[in-house]
Amino acid sequence: MTGLIMKDSLVMRKTLKSYLLIMVLYAVLACLDVLNFGFIITFIQVMLMVLPITAFAYDEQAKWDRYAMSLPLGRSRVVGARYLFVLALALCTFSLGLFGTAFIHLLQQENLMEMLLTLMVSATIGLLIPAILLPLCYKLGAERARPYLYAIIFIPTIAIVLLAKAELLDFSALNRFETLPPSVVVGGAALLPLAGLVLLFVSYLISCRVVAGKEY
Amino acid sequence: MxxxxxxxxxxxxxxxxxxxxxxxxxxxxxxxxxxxxxxxxxxxxxxxxxxxxxxxxxxxxxxxxxxxxxxxxxxxxxxxxxxxxxxxxxxxxxxxxxxxxxxxxxxxxxxxxxxxxxxxxxxxxxxxxxxxxxxxxxxxxxxxxxxxxxxxxxxxxxxxxxxxxxxxxxxxxxxxxxxxxxxxxxxxxxxxxxxxxxxxxxxxxxxxxxxxxKDNILDSYGRVGCTAAQLESIDPRDILRARKGTFGCEALVKDRSAFARKYPMLLVERTTLEDIMLFVGKGETK
Missing domain, CATH: 3.40.50.300 (P-loop containing nucleotide triphosphate hydrolases)
Structure with a gap:
């Protein structure tokens, strides 16, 4: 299984390198207070969401799956390797985000709680979207699953914007968080990525089921 | 084993x-x-x-x-x-x-x-x-x-x-x-x-x-080249497949030696796997 995780990293080494470069650039911009930290974290998460679908596209191009299924691993391990790759990416981003949060807080004395909340929410989104997308990729293939990626990102965003404009959403409820102790807010927010992890595991089980029924 | x-x-x-x-x-x-x-x-x-x-x-x-x-x-x-x-x-x-x-x-x-x-x-x-x-x-x-x-x-x-x-x-x-x-x-x-x-x-x-x-196949199977009239004279049980062309006919036989003994006037040659594939894929039973 480690070999397959390594395969994903090696196949996408150029992409990962360029992403790393962008992250460093954005980190510098955040330190210089040119860009908002929350924007950067969310942007990086969105970039990473595209990576699993890119991995599927590369595999389809090489017809890798047929070969992978002929290895002595079993189908669930082949699927597991892809999920672990996604998890490793999410962990890297989260760690970088955590490091960035601490650094910027020390440098600019920005609101730590707000930055941590942003990080937790973006990390959850970073887990939630692959959780929905990966079973679709296994079922439909990368190209046919790609429109769903845009749908997953844009439909909720547009819906929230429209509901807010129509004044159907009450954002004043968020102000109540300010009355809560910071430890309660951050502790509660930390549950969000955990829920994301649970969803990713459920998604893995669904993908295993999809792959078990496939012929290569 | x-x-x-x-x-x-x-x-x-x-x-x-x-x-x-x-x-x-x-x-x-x-x-x-x-x-x-x-x-x-x-x-x-x-x-x-x-x-x-x-x-x-x-x-x-x-x-x-x-x-x-x-x-x-x-x-x-x-x-x-x-x-x-x-x-x-x-x-x-x-x-x-x-x-x-x-x-x-x-x-x-x-x-x-x-x-x-x-x-x-x-x-x-x-x-x-x-x-x-x-x-x-x-x-x-x-x-x-x-x-x-x-x-x-x-x-x-x-x-x-x-x-x-x-x-x-x-x-x-x-x-x-x-x-x-x-x-x-x-x-x-x-x-x-x-x-x-x-x-x-x-x-x-x-x-x-x-x-x-493979050796059994190549040693035993044979290819007979003949005319349409000669093909008609062969007992159908002695050939597996036959192909009829404009310039002559050919047939695939399972036991080359036995065939040669039974039909000494006909020339039966060694065959190749490709011949066998062509006979089975394109030929017909007599």
């Missing part, structure tokens, strides 16, 4: 095409060549053996292990080369070694490097810069580096020039010098199989129509 592959009563239906009751056995120390027209069922059979597709009925064992229930054990000593190179263009041969090493208990990185060097494959060159021959040699190196006991090859030599094919066939002959080793290889290039195979199985329209030792 356990057979390296045993296929019993394999059936797989796709609606418009079906593998029907395939029985094949591959003993150790030998090469079984699978021949047949495009779409006859060779690749489907190999996919069933590798559990890439689900069989409807039948049993398959690889090195004594059930290929579905004990898939991981069964495949641990199997090397696979399929009709294409499945490694991504952006990988290098040394990356392939790193990817496959954790998958096999017996992976030998030194042996993998030896094969790369033997086949003249640069470790650091990207696969996208490789020719088809180089890609197939890389696939073969990857299939051999964990010291498998069984090689499964699906059209592995297709599209390669005679020099590279000969080099790869030599490797196969070296591989089966060990009595525990065996190769199942499907190929359209019947001359390759005539060179290296010990057994031949001919799949036609999803059924095994001929399965025997």
């Amino acid at each position: 356990t057979n390296c592959i045993e296929i019993k009563g394999l059936c797989k239906s796709y609606g418009d095409f079906a593998l029907n009751n395939i029985d094949l056995t591959l003993p150790g120390g030998s090469i079984l060549g699978l021949i047949g027209e495009n779409g006859a069922g060779k690749t489907t059979t190999i996919k069933c053996v590798l559990n890439l597709i689900r069989r409807d009925t039948g049993e398959i064992t690889l090195l004594g292990y059930d290929n579905v229930r004990e898939e991981r054990l069964a495949k641990q000593d199997v090397g696979v080369v399929l009709d294409e190179c499945f490694f991504h263009d952006t990988l290098r041969p040394r990356d392939v070694g790193s990817i496959l090493a954790p998958a096999y208990q017996n992976w030998d990185q030194g042996l993998f490097r030896d094969y790369l060097s033997k086949f003249g494959l640069p470790e650091k060159k990207f696969i996208k810069e490789f020719s088809r021959g180089m890609k197939m040699k890389l696939s073969l190196s990857a299939a051999l580096a964990h010291r498998p006991k069984l090689l499964i090859l699906d059209e592995a030599t297709a599209g390669l020039d005679p020099v590279i094919r000969d080099e790869i066939l030599d490797e196969f002959l070296g591989f089966i010098q060990d009595e525990d080793h065996a190769i199942l290889m499907s190929s359209h290039i019947t001359s390759d199989l005539e060179k290296v195979a010990d057994y031949i199985a001919y799949i036609h329209q999803g059924q095994v129509v001929l399965s025997d030792a």
Whole structure:
């Protein structure tokens, strides 16, 4: 299984390198207070969401799956390797985000709680979207699953914007968080990525089921 | 000794095409060549053996292990080369070694490097810069580096020039010098199989129509060239298939010596696997 995780990293080494470069650039911009930290974290998460679908596209191009299924691993391990790759990416981003949060807080004395909340929410989104997308990729293939990626990102965003404009959403409820102790807010927010992890595991089980029924 | 592959009563239906009751056995120390027209069922059979597709009925064992229930054990000593190179263009041969090493208990990185060097494959060159021959040699190196006991090859030599094919066939002959080793290889290039195979199985329209030792087939089967009138005079029980052309007729006979004794006026020659394929694919029963 480690070999397959390594395969994903090696196949996408150029992409990962360029992403790393962008992250460093954005980190510098955040330190210089040119860009908002929350924007950067969310942007990086969105970039990473595209990576699993890119991995599927590369595999389809090489017809890798047929070969992978002929290895002595079993189908669930082949699927597991892809999920672990996604998890490793999410962990890297989260760690970088955590490091960035601490650094910027020390440098600019920005609101730590707000930055941590942003990080937790973006990390959850970073887990939630692959959780929905990966079973679709296994079922439909990368190209046919790609429109769903845009749908997953844009439909909720547009819906929230429209509901807010129509004044159907009450954002004043968020102000109540300010009355809560910071430890309660951050502790509660930390549950969000955990829920994301649970969803990713459920998604893995669904993908295993999809792959078990496939012929290569 | 356990057979390296045993296929019993394999059936797989796709609606418009079906593998029907395939029985094949591959003993150790030998090469079984699978021949047949495009779409006859060779690749489907190999996919069933590798559990890439689900069989409807039948049993398959690889090195004594059930290929579905004990898939991981069964495949641990199997090397696979399929009709294409499945490694991504952006990988290098040394990356392939790193990817496959954790998958096999017996992976030998030194042996993998030896094969790369033997086949003249640069470790650091990207696969996208490789020719088809180089890609197939890389696939073969990857299939051999964990010291498998069984090689499964699906059209592995297709599209390669005679020099590279000969080099790869030599490797196969070296591989089966060990009595525990065996190769199942499907190929359209019947001359390759005539060179290296010990057994031949001919799949036609999803059924095994001929399965025997290659030497038995080539020593026994014969091709008769004759006129239409002479063909009419032959007892239908003495010929398997016949082909009628503008300039004459020809027939396939199962026992060349017996036929020559019975019909001394007719010339019966040795036949080739390609002739047999043409007779079965395009000929008719008399």
